[in-house]
Amino acid sequence: xxxxxxxxxxxxxxxxxxxxxxxxxxxxxxxxxxxxxxxxxxxxxxxxxxxxxxxxxxxxxxxxxxxxxxxxxxxxxxxxxxxxxxxxxxxxxxxxxxxxxxxxxxxxxxxxxxxxxxxxxxxxxxxxxxxxxxxxxxxxxxxxxxxxxxxxxxxxxxxxxxxxxxxxxxxxxxxxxxxxxxxxxxxxxxxxxxxxxxxxxxxxxxxxxxxxxxxxxxxxxxxxxxxxxxxxxxxxxxxxxxxxxxxxxxxxxxxxxxxxxxxxxxxxxxxxxxxxxxxxxxxxxxxxxxxxxxxxxxxxxxxx
Numbered sequence: 600x601x602x603x604x605x606x607x608x609x610x611x612x613x614x615x616x617x618x619x620x621x622x623x624x625x626x627x628x629x630x631x632x633x634x635x636x637x638x639x640x641x642x643x644x645x646x647x648x649x650x651x652x653x654x655x656x657x658x659x660x661x662x663x664x665x666x667x668x669x670x671x672x673x674x675x676x677x678x679x680x681x682x683x684x685x686x687x688x689x690x691x692x693x694x695x696x697x698x699x700x701x702x703x704x705x706x707x708x709x710x711x712x713x714x715x716x717x718x719x720x721x722x723x724x725x726x727x728x729x730x731x732x733x734x735x736x737x738x739x740x741x742x743x744x745x746x747x748x749x750x751x752x753x754x755x756x757x758x759x760x761x762x763x764x765x766x767x768x769x770x771x772x773x774x775x776x777x778x779x780x781x782x783x784x785x786x787x788x789x790x791x792x793x794x795x796x797x798x799x800x801x802x803x804x805x806x807x808x809x810x811x812x813x814x815x816x817x818x819x820x821x822x823x824x825x826x827x828x829x830x831x832x833x834x835x836x837x838x839x840x841x842x843x844x845x846x847x848x849x850x851x852x853x854x855x856x857x858x859x860x861x862x863x864x865x866x867x868x869x870x871x872x873x874x875x876x877x878x879x880x881x882x883x884x885x886x887x888x889x890x891x892x893x894x895x896x897x898x899x900x901x902x903x
Contacts, residue, residue: 626649630650631650631653631680633653634654635751635890637652639752644755645770677762679702679709680758682739684718684739685736707762710755719741740805748781749781801821801864804822807851810894843868847868853875854876878890
């Protein structure tokens with residue numbers, strides 16, 4: 600073998616070894632349906648994962664239009680995380696179009712974050728078109744309860760371990776660190792809201808049942824007459840009169856909703872209106888705990 604040929608072979612072998620090493624340490628590709636799930640996946644995965652959220656911050660999670668680039672992204676994903684409970688149903692068509700068996704239901708990289716969640720408001724009556732945006736499997740907004748946030752992290756941990764068992768030790772350590780941070784933060788959240796236990800709050804949509812259950816607050820009513828049904832003048836007038844009669848003085852609304860109706864009700868009922876982040880990534884929030892911090896602050900502000 601000539602000198603030039605031997606040099607080419609050595610270079611080719613070296614390049615192959617480098618490529619193999621790079622492949623062995625490539626980040627696990629994670630796609631989540633919402634920014635909250637993506638934020639928790641980053642906590643558990645750390646530097647071993649690359650995470651993308653399909654829904655953008657402050658985008659109505661019920662209605663997300665998948666783009667061709669989303670199909671391609673899911674097609675090469677190692678892990679796919681969804682809210683479940685009939686919430687992000689738009690993800691079904693996306694998974695079908697991607698043809699990625701790893702992250703399809705039943706695949707090793709498929710994670711339904713609602714597993715092991717104690718589900719609230721599971722309907723017992725027959726659901727019809729007049730029922731509004733009612734989910735047959737229960738209220739899906741469990742991710743606003745930081746206790747459920749730890750369950751989400753555990754479900755993600757299991758998915759990451761299945762997808763990249765060689766990094767299981769790192770994932771385990773990150774999961775423990777995240778849950779410890781949540782436990783530490785839980786103490787200050789409990790202290791902040793303890794004085795308001797049992798107090799009534801008006802909201803826009805039925806987003807807060809898990810959060811209320813965690814902190815002992817009470818949902819007095821919603822600006823929507825039924826979930827997903829826009830406010831009507833008659834419903835708002837009834838709500839305002841009820842708030843005056845029962846002396847309900849707190850309204851908390853998420854940033855995804857418009858200001859017109861909340862401001863009208865607050866003004867007419869003499870209530871204090873506070874805004875809470877709908878997503879990680881709005882109101883200067885950058886991670887899951889930061890989002891809960893702002894939510895707790897909003898409820899404290901409205902109830903004070």
